[in-house]
Amino acid sequence: MNYLILGANAAGMSAAVRILKFDKTANITVLEKSDVVSFGACGIPYYVGGEFKDIEQMTARSLAEFTKIGIDVRCFHTVTGLDAASKTVSAVNAEQQTQTFTYDKLLIAVGASPVQPPIQGLKTQNVFTMHSKRDAQLIVDQLEQVQNVVVIGNGFIGIEASEALREQGKNVTLIGLSGRVLETIFDAEISAILEESLQRHGVNLRNSEMVTELVSEQGRVHHVVSNLGQYPADMVIVAAGFKPNTDFLASSGLTLSEQGAIVIDAQCQTNLPDVYAAGDCATVPHRISGTAYIPLATTANKLGRIVGEVMAGQPSQFVGTLGSSGIRVFDIEAGRTGITELEAQQQNIDYGTVWIKDKNHTDYVAAQSEMWVKLIYERSTRRLLGGQVCGAYLGGAVHRVDALAVAVYSGITVEELGFMDFIYAPPFARTWNVLNIAGNVAK
Numbered sequence: 001m002n003y004l005i006l007g008a009n010a011a012g013m014s015a016a017v018r019i020l021k022f023d024k025t026a027n028i029t030v031l032e033k034s035d036v037v038s039f040g041a042c043g044i045p046y047y048v049g050g051e052f053k054d055i056e057q058m059t060a061r062s063l064a065e066f067t068k069i070g071i072d073v074r075c076f077h078t079v080t081g082l083d084a085a086s087k088t089v090s091a092v093n094a095e096q097q098t099q100t101f102t103y104d105k106l107l108i109a110v111g112a113s114p115v116q117p118p119i120q121g122l123k124t125q126n127v128f129t130m131h132s133k134r135d136a137q138l139i140v141d142q143l144e145q146v147q148n149v150v151v152i153g154n155g156f157i158g159i160e161a162s163e164a165l166r167e168q169g170k171n172v173t174l175i176g177l178s179g180r181v182l183e184t185i186f187d188a189e190i191s192a193i194l195e196e197s198l199q200r201h202g203v204n205l206r207n208s209e210m211v212t213e214l215v216s217e218q219g220r221v222h223h224v225v226s227n228l229g230q231y232p233a234d235m236v237i238v239a240a241g242f243k244p245n246t247d248f249l250a251s252s253g254l255t256l257s258e259q260g261a262i263v264i265d266a267q268c269q270t271n272l273p274d275v276y277a278a279g280d281c282a283t284v285p286h287r288i289s290g291t292a293y294i295p296l297a298t299t300a301n302k303l304g305r306i307v308g309e310v311m312a313g314q315p316s317q318f319v320g321t322l323g324s325s326g327i328r329v330f331d332i333e334a335g336r337t338g339i340t341e342l343e344a345q346q347q348n349i350d351y352g353t354v355w356i357k358d359k360n361h362t363d364y365v366a367a368q369s370e371m372w373v374k375l376i377y378e379r380s381t382r383r384l385l386g387g388q389v390c391g392a393y394l395g396g397a398v399h400r401v402d403a404l405a406v407a408v409y410s411g412i413t414v415e416e417l418g419f420m421d422f423i424y425a426p427p428f429a430r431t432w433n434v435l436n437i438a439g440n441v442a443k
């Protein structure tokens with residue numbers, strides 16, 4: 001069987017390895033437009049922030065390792081088209097020659113790219129995205145010459161970039177169009193705590209503001225102009241969201257979502273026969289919302305594994321995402337799972353919420369800190385639909401979200417959460433764990 005995979009990162013290479021496990025005679029070719037394979041971009045902010053020095057630590061598996069197990073990865077092959085009728089894919093190689101590849105089964109795992117917002121002067125040498133290995137190297141190479149950084153975008157990557165550059169001693173201005181940070185990820189209560197942390201650590205946070213122009217002098221950005229002010233800049237980081245890399249599929253007959261993501265089912269099958277998709281270029285089945293576009297490594301890896309098994313003839317299927325994710329903002333951490341209050345409103349769900357503040361553990365044990373919990377539950381059934389927890393970094397907030405993910409997945413009620421047998425021992429919790437308390441407050 002000839003398996004063709006487009007994209008050699010989390011989703012694509014997870015699938016390739018899984019196919020090999022179940023089809024020992026598989027003939028697997030992977031087309032990758034860059035020369036970087038299996039690179040975990042999630043580490044970039046911490047590399048830029050100086051938390052580790054060896055960029056290769058972000059590579060999960062090298063090209064040589066894949067070659068050794070018989071996976072034929074063709075770097076510098078940019079895929080330009082799909083003809084599902086003839087089961088062929090066209091690609092342009094490093095010599096600019098167009099080649100045609102045939103397949104029995106095709107996986108599209110080409111990921112997403114940073115959105116380039118309509119800002120005048122964006123294409124300048126000291127303007128970066130924080131997406132690829134090359135971006136990470138370029139940013140770190142320039143750090144010494146930089147004092148003033150403007151970050152555009154108040155989502156995950158904008159905040160992680162701001163933290164990293166502040167840790168490197170830079171003056172950081174974070175400008176975002178949204179009225180609060182991480183508006184699509186957390187509810188307003190959590191955003192407010194994260195904003196307080198950003199400001200307390202010296203980030204000049206500018207929400208509800210639109211960058212209109214980057215003004216250059218001698219080929220380098222000198223200052224950033226917004227609708228409300230001007231900011232000096234020796235470096236600009238653009239983190240204005242992601243767009244699936246699906247432009248080359250416009251006439252392929254594939255069904256795309258409104259974000260341009262390839263629509264898939266729980267087995268990663270598209271609407272075209274023998275064509276599968278997974279990762280940041282595709283939608284994802286969601287346990288509560290039905291389907292969603294949530295570009296995350298956790299999902300890309302899981303769906304890569306599932307789709308590899310399905311392509312090799314296994315009956316696997318994805319149980320559905322909960323959109324679980326987390327962030328550190330200096331000395332604060334926060335996580336979410338399930339749906340937020342905003343998402344419950346958008347989905348016309350009759351919901352109730354809980355918002356409590358308590359402590360992470362007993363007061364006579366060192367490093368006690370505050371912890372905030374938000375729950376969203378369906379009013380009629382009392383079923384838990386989502387939760388967000390925030391607290392001191394390494395104080396246990398984000399790991400409590402993992403417990404909430406299991407609770408939401410299982411469809412337990414707030415009453416059941418109130419009496420769930422969570423651990424009590426003085427260094428880890430109070431007698432009543434914050435999650436118990438939150439469940440009981442809902443009564």
Ligand SMILES: Cc1cc2nc3c(=O)[nH]c(=O)nc-3n(C[C@H](O)[C@H](O)[C@H](O)COP(=O)(O)OP(=O)(O)OC[C@H]3O[C@@H](n4cnc5c(N)ncnc54)[C@H](O)[C@@H]3O)c2cc1C
Nearest residue numbers: 007009010011033042078079110111279280296297298300
């Ligand atoms: C700074 C940063 C921090 C992140 N932090 C987290 C985190 O903490 N947690 C989390 O879950 N997720 C995080 N993510 C998201 C995570 O990195 C992605 O969800 C994940 O990489 C998606 O994997 P993928 O294989 O679907 O796509 P990608 O990693 O985008 O890989 C797609 C591959 O396809 C190739 N390609 C694209 N177009 C073509 C073409 N036409 N022809 C051939 N090849 C092509 C690309 O070169 C690329 O190698 C972060 C991302 C970034 C940038």
